[in-house]
Amino acid sequence: MVFQCQRDSWARQFATRVVSCRAAELRPEGGGEPVRGFQPDDRGLIGDVPVLRVTRRGPEAVHFVQAALEPGAEVLLSLDWERRFDHMQQHSGQHLITAIAEQMFGFKTTSWELGRQRSVIELDTPSMTAEQVEALERSVNEKIRERVPVMVRELAADDPEIETVRSRGLPDDHAGPVRVVDIEGIDSNMCCGTHVSNLSDLQVIKLLGTEKGKKNKINLVFLAGNRVLKSVEQSHSTEKALTSLLKNGPGEHVEAVKRLQSSVKLLQKNNLNLLRDIAVLIARDFKSKPVQSQLFVLHRKEGDSEFMNIIANEIGTETRRALVILEQDPSLCPQETLLFLTVGDEKEAGLFLLAGPVEAVENLGPRVAELLGGKGAGKRGRFQGKATKMSRRGEVQALLQEFVSHGSPEA
Known part of the structure; x- marks a missing residue:
């Protein structure tokens, strides 16, 4: 059919x-x-x-x-003509690229994919040089400018000519005549897809380079016809926006971005150092108090896991000292502090850390994660993870306060 x-x-x-x-x-x-x-x-x-x-x-x-x-x-x-014509351009473009790639380099096409934004041809070769890609692109566009006709023929299923055309085989449920698409003097291929009637209808083909494919194969990425125009339009819009943001011409964009990246890396490094210093100061301020609370709660929007762990480590140092004193004089040892630390958005996503007595953390950690709508894991008196409901930090604090006050949280 x-x-x-x-x-x-x-x-x-x-x-x-x-x-x-x-x-x-x-x-x-x-x-x-x-x-x-x-x-x-x-x-x-x-x-x-x-x-x-x-x-x-x-x-x-x-x-x-x-x-x-x-x-x-x-x-x-x-x-839907726009969609149909796009498919015609990409499909005929694939036939042309496939035929020329095999003629020029002996690279056979093993499959292809017509994507929504770009198309990919799988070539049976482990590599393809930039020079080969450039030569292939130049050759296919020469054929487009030569206005080579594209014709469709229907052959009977038993026609011996079928054996002479390029084919990956017919579907098992095929019925009726066999359709052959000819690019005059270039290719003859068994195909059921829609095609242009002349290579000039393709307008232009742009090869975007290759990507690693399956074992010993590469994927050749291409655009044909109107997709090339849309890509140029998008690139030009991006170029105009970058020119406005970077305050220089297109030829200087790359160097300007490299300078910005270097500045950002330096700022990030300085910011991390400041966060570490702040974490240490927060912990030391807590330890300097004559009477230390059994529950320490802190939220900071700008922070990360390292920031929280530094605070826990610094306060934990005091705990270890207290344990040494305990062996000499139990009356001098305060109870170990339970820490609940969070960073990130105050109401939505963020990170949390629960630290303190091992048994308490093991029991409370999963409940804290559940309240915060997140997941976590822990060991040796630390339980940390990601949260999605930071707005419920108050409920967690109430749970922990109940624990330190009465030895067990409310059910």
Whole structure:
């Protein structure tokens, strides 16, 4: 079966009849709740009903829509032309790149992916030099400027000519004639996709370079036609914004950003040193008090795990000294302090640390994490993790105060 889109990829509308319609369920791409609707067998806008997805099942094109259509009814199919033409450009561009890459370097295409923003051709080679990429790009664009015709033929399934065209094989459920796409003098390939009628319709191809692919293969990334124009437009908008922000010309952007990165690294280093000093001072201030509280609570928006652990370490030093005194004179030893430290947003995401007596921390740590809507882990008198509900710090403090006051938190 050859579909209307394959016989005439340029047709934007055509009239047809609904063959059948049945209830179906579609799970959106990327997951999520299924959309309930009906599944007739045509493409585009069917009347005024949007088509959400089209799949091929043997000789039938199955269309998913969200409104039932009457079998036998005459309907007008209207095409999303911008999307169709984009696919035509990328697909014909892939055929051209694949053919020229094999002719120039012997690199065979093993698969390809038409992405939403860029397309990728998997080449059966472990590497491709920048010079080869440049030469390939120059060659394919020469063919575009030569206005080479692209033709579609339909051959009978038993036609011996089928053996002479490039192919990755037919689907098991294929029925009807075999469709062959010819780029005159360049390539002949068995294909069921939509294509341009002349390479000049591609406008231009830009090869964005290669990425590591599967074992001993590379992925060649490319843009064709209108995607190149959109990429240039986006790059130009970015360039204008950077010129305004950096107060210099495009040729100086990279060096300006490098200078900014160096300044940021230095500021970050200085900030970390200041945070460490502040942590030490906070701990020493606590230890200098004649009577130390059994519960120490602190929140600081600017901070990290190291900041909290420095405070815990400094106060912990005093605890260890107290344990030594205990062996000589129990009356001189204060009770070990329970510390609840948090950093980050005051109401939403942040980090927390619970430190103090081992048994108390083991019992209270999971409850603290639960109250803060986070997760954590701990050992040797420390329990720390990430939180999503920092607004509940007051509830945690109440829980810990109950513990230090009565020896056990309220149930």
